Structures are given as C-alpha cells and as structure tokens.
Amino acid sequence: MKTILLLPLLAALGLAAPALAHDGLLEPKLHIAAGSKTPRVALTFDACMGLADQRIISVLIENRIPATIFITERWLKRNAETFAIFRAHADLFELENHGAMHVPAIDRPVPVYGIASAGSAQAVEAEVMGGANALVASGAPQPHWFRGATAKYTASSIAQIRALGFDVAGYSLNGDDGSLLGARMATRRIANAHDGDVIISHINQPTHAAGEGVAAGILALKAKGYEFVRLDAVHEEGSNATVN
Incomplete structure (x- = not known):
C-alpha cells in the first residue's frame, strides 16, 4: 500500500504512523x-x-535535575574528569550508550548528514557493543539504552540492536538541532515542551550558542x-519496535 494511502488509514485506526x-x-x-x-519531561x-x-x-x-x-567511547576518552562528575552524581545522571565511534547504526x-553509516550488520554490532563495553570498563553500570549517531536506523538495525539487549532511544522534541541552533531558539523550543516529551540536546559543544539556550530552557521548565x-x-512508549 502506498504511503499516501497508509497514513490516513493508520490515523483512522488510532495507530501511530511509522517514523520514516x-x-x-x-x-x-x-x-x-x-x-x-x-x-x-525526560532530558x-x-x-x-x-x-x-x-x-x-x-x-x-x-x-538537582x-x-x-x-x-560515546570517543567522548569518554577525552572527558575523564566530566565522566567522573557524572559518576559522582549517580542519583542524577543515567549513563547510556551512544556507540563507540559515533557512526550511524545503519546496516x-x-x-546521513554527511556521516558515513556503519554499512553492515557486523559494523553495527561493533559500534553498539564498543560503546557499551567502554562505559562498563570505565565504571558505569551496564547500559540499557542505545542511541545511535544521527538517531536514524533501518528496521533491521533496530531489530539487531534490540537482540543485542538494548532498547533504542528515540525522542519527541529536538532541543538544539545538533547543537546548531541559536541560544534564543533553543530556549524557546525546550521551554515549550509538552507533558511526556523526551527532549534530545547535546552536551559536547561548549563553544556553541545552543548550549546557553538549552540551559535557559531547562530553567524555564523548572520555573x-x-x-x-x-x-x-x-514507562516509555516508542515507535518502530524500539522499546517494550
């Protein structure tokens, strides 16, 4: 069935359309x-x-948010002091798997956005397990979630990641467009989050204006x-057989 016909049918049945x-x-x-x-919300x-x-x-x-x-393993190698801060605040920070080399987990x-994907099932497994193993080796608990670089997948790579023991973390609100938004727009997006949103932002670009806006948006939600x-x-609900 063509997508143009499928989407109204899914809506009529009260089902979520696939995030394609x-x-x-x-x-x-x-x-x-x-x-x-x-x-x-979940930040x-x-x-x-x-x-x-x-x-x-x-x-x-x-x-206390x-x-x-x-x-990623790449970030972990460069930021041991900040990782130690995360570990020291285990009540605040849940540490999860973003992969080994920040390669899109696509088989x-x-x-994707100019980044070459893993390209095969074997390379997807190396990316997923490399990130998980690096976290555990550095003292973090065994991760439960995986989010790949670019947050895009194929149905088969999602199934593979689930078979490796991880739920796949999507999101409902993009807070900073890969840390490329201006501060004002990032603040506005996050401040306007809805009940139940999972917000994605980036914590690895201290020179980008977006980070200032993300911080302000969080404080606006708190207020x-x-x-x-x-x-x-x-409890979470995810599309594309990513959770539950």
Whole structure:
C-alpha cells in the first residue's frame, strides 16, 4: 500500500504512523508517561565527541535535575574528569550508550548528514557493543539504552540492536538541532515542551550558542513546575519496535 494511502488509514485506526525519514531511514519517536499531578519531561543529552558543556552540566547539578546522558567511547576518552562528575552524581545522571565511534547504526551504506553509516550488520554490532563495553570498563553500570549517531536506523538495525539487549532511544522534541541552533531558539523550543516529551540536546559543544539556550530552557521548565525524570524511572512508549 502506498504511503499516501497508509497514513490516513493508520490515523483512522488510532495507530501511530511509522517514523520514516525522507531518506527511507527510520527516525523513532519516544515519549514517557505523562505526569499524574504535574507535567514532566525526560532530558536526554548526546555526548558525541569533543568536550563537555559545563553551562548545561552545572545547571543540572546545581538544581538537582536528573538527566540521561548518551556517551560515546570517543567522548569518554577525552572527558575523564566530566565522566567522573557524572559518576559522582549517580542519583542524577543515567549513563547510556551512544556507540563507540559515533557512526550511524545503519546496516547499509548510506551517508546521513554527511556521516558515513556503519554499512553492515557486523559494523553495527561493533559500534553498539564498543560503546557499551567502554562505559562498563570505565565504571558505569551496564547500559540499557542505545542511541545511535544521527538517531536514524533501518528496521533491521533496530531489530539487531534490540537482540543485542538494548532498547533504542528515540525522542519527541529536538532541543538544539545538533547543537546548531541559536541560544534564543533553543530556549524557546525546550521551554515549550509538552507533558511526556523526551527532549534530545547535546552536551559536547561548549563553544556553541545552543548550549546557553538549552540551559535557559531547562530553567524555564523548572520555573513552570515541570518534573524531570530519567528514562530508567518511568514507562516509555516508542515507535518502530524500539522499546517494550
């Protein structure tokens, strides 16, 4: 059935449409259960490569705001001091798997945003398990979640990652467009989050204006009375057979 016919049918049945990107890849969505008394969101941050954005980290620690951090082996090797801070605040930070080399976990050769994908099932496994093993070797608990570089996959790579023992972390709100937004726009996006949103932002670009906006957006949500939760603390609903 053509997509143009399938989407109205799914809507009529009350089913979620598959999160299919224009390049034919899947870009899964993830939501958490809405708050019972106050709205709540899950803050998730990718630590891809580069350094650590202390503007965001300091806001999280000073305000006792929990978050889920997706860490690559590449970032881990350059940021041992910040990783130690995360470990020292285990009540705040859930440390999860962002892969070994920040390679998109896609089992066919296709570039995504100019980044070459893993390209095969064997390379996907190396990316996923390399990231997990690096976290555990550095003292973190065994990760439960995986989010690949670019957050895009094929259906078969999602199934493979699930078979390796990981749920695949999508998101519902992009807070900083890969840390490329200006500060004002990043603030506005995050401040306007809805109850149950899983927000993705980046914590590895301390020289980008987006980080200032992300920090301000978090404080704006706090001022509105939002609750912040980690992914390991609530029930989630994800598209494309990524969870549950």
